[in-house]
Amino acid sequence: MIILLVIFLWLYIDFTLGRKSHMKKLERTTLPMRKSDMDMFTDGPALFKDLFSELRNAQKHIHILFYIVKDDKISEEFLSILKGKAKEGVEVRLLLDWAGSFPVKSKTIKELKSSGIKFSFAHVPKPPFLFYSFQARNHRKITVIDGTIGFSGGFNIGKEYINQDKKLTPWRDYHLKFQGEGVHDLQREFLADWYKATKTDLLANCIYFPELRAGKYRHQFSAYKGAYLEENFSSLIRKAKQSITIGTPYFIPSKRLFKDLSHALERGITVRLLIPCVTDHILVKEASYLYLRKLLKQGAYVYQYLNGFYHAKAIMIDNEIADVGTANFDKRSLFLNYEINCFIYDKDFIQKVQTIVDTDIRNSKRLTLKELNRLDPFRTFKEMLARTVASFL
Structure with missing residues (x-):
């Protein structure tokens, strides 16, 4: 037990100090339109x-x-x-x-x-x-x-x-x-x-x-080094006036982004989430359930892709902004990984992305709150385990 505590303490100190050192050296860059x-x-x-x-x-x-x-x-x-x-x-x-x-x-x-x-x-x-x-x-x-x-x-x-x-x-x-x-x-x-x-x-x-x-198409790249992605996603969500669509293989939002989505639902914004039905990594599905339950209660639409494995990363805001890139909607992409996303502002290309996303939603099934709340002790155990390591999934 003592050995495990020492290992855990070392990992915590290593990660905390490493993060601080990384953030001190980090310079924010803005790429042009x-x-x-x-x-x-x-x-x-x-x-x-x-x-x-x-x-x-x-x-x-x-x-x-x-x-x-x-x-x-x-x-x-x-x-x-x-x-x-x-x-x-x-x-x-x-x-x-x-x-x-x-x-x-x-x-x-x-x-x-x-x-x-x-x-x-x-x-x-x-x-x-x-x-x-x-x-x-x-x-x-x-x-x-x-x-x-x-x-x-x-x-x-x-x-x-x-x-x-x-x-x-x-x-x-x-x-x-x-x-x-x-x-x-x-x-x-x-x-x-x-x-x-x-x-x-x-x-x-x-x-x-x-x-x-x-x-032909107006766009802007955003490159991330384990920081500022949360801020950009938050800004997108808060700009929404009618609809938000998020496609991601892993839905493990930060507290800030979860609140943003919750507030969007309170404002009457239509929120659609497109996620896989099958998973390629252990516990990532169970890690999302805590957030999905709360958003479903507020009226969000959650779709599980059925035609294979859904690995795409996209955000659509009011058919006015489309984000397609490498970043997942999870804590690893938000706070750890180097990522690069493309924000698209051309309506013709946005419509093309929207058509693809809509097709994928049609190839999905609606996830219901009743299904998530069904008694399943093994799933509950996996959910508890997933919450402890959600930042690293």
Whole structure:
């Protein structure tokens, strides 16, 4: 018992001091409003067909950041394309989160480097705050090709993302493709993360920032480093006049955001939540029930996606603002992970996102308060356990 108390105390002190140290060093940045041509993918095979085609057509440089790359066939194909481009003389930089891409073998990394790829892990745990640094992961997904084409969204690299996991098939996600001014911001955020991981500063190198034309759709990126996401989400919710729709695989809001949603319901705002029916992580579903019960009592609509696994991250406010990105509506994204989201202000593209979200709601079932309140001792036990670790799920 004493040993357990000592371990718990160490973890608490490590996390608390690590968080304070992180926040002291943090600088808030605001990215400009941009105009880009944009496409939205919801299906893994279609996304990777397009992404891999663009990678094969790269002429100068490829910069890629993923949270997860696995040791499977789709990952092998992805890495093989990168090795081939590097051997052709294209600059290739690959940055993977240390925890998320742990399955990538050291042998594979050696092969990548020997082919000419510049490789690094992001967010490798290090002292003095080992526990905190392990928890604060780089959850972004960024691809920039020749400084002119960009991708970002919810998909990673692995068999489940191309519908080859029996439990999670089909995989439903949202991923954006950009051509236009916004690609500069994706490039800038990748190179900032590359500098953090490798101490190689390429941000001032103009070859990575070619002149780009303005595209059709007005949007703005927001990049987060374990802070300020809660503030931005709160601002969105408080601006709502008619409706709020939130799509997320994990619904574990902070106290502030939960109050914002509750107050929105009190103001007569329609609040719709779209979440998965099946889950890909232990306890995340049970962690959401405490919040869902209270919101359902106030009149919120909660939909559980039935056609596979729902992993998309989106927020719609009054059909006037759409947010699509990498951040989940949970405490890990709010207070720990590096994330990047795209706020869209063009009504035509917002309507496109709305149509996709509405389709996903039609492929869902309404969750009722009666269902959540049904006697289930095992679920109750899991809910109690989930509450103790909700910040780290």
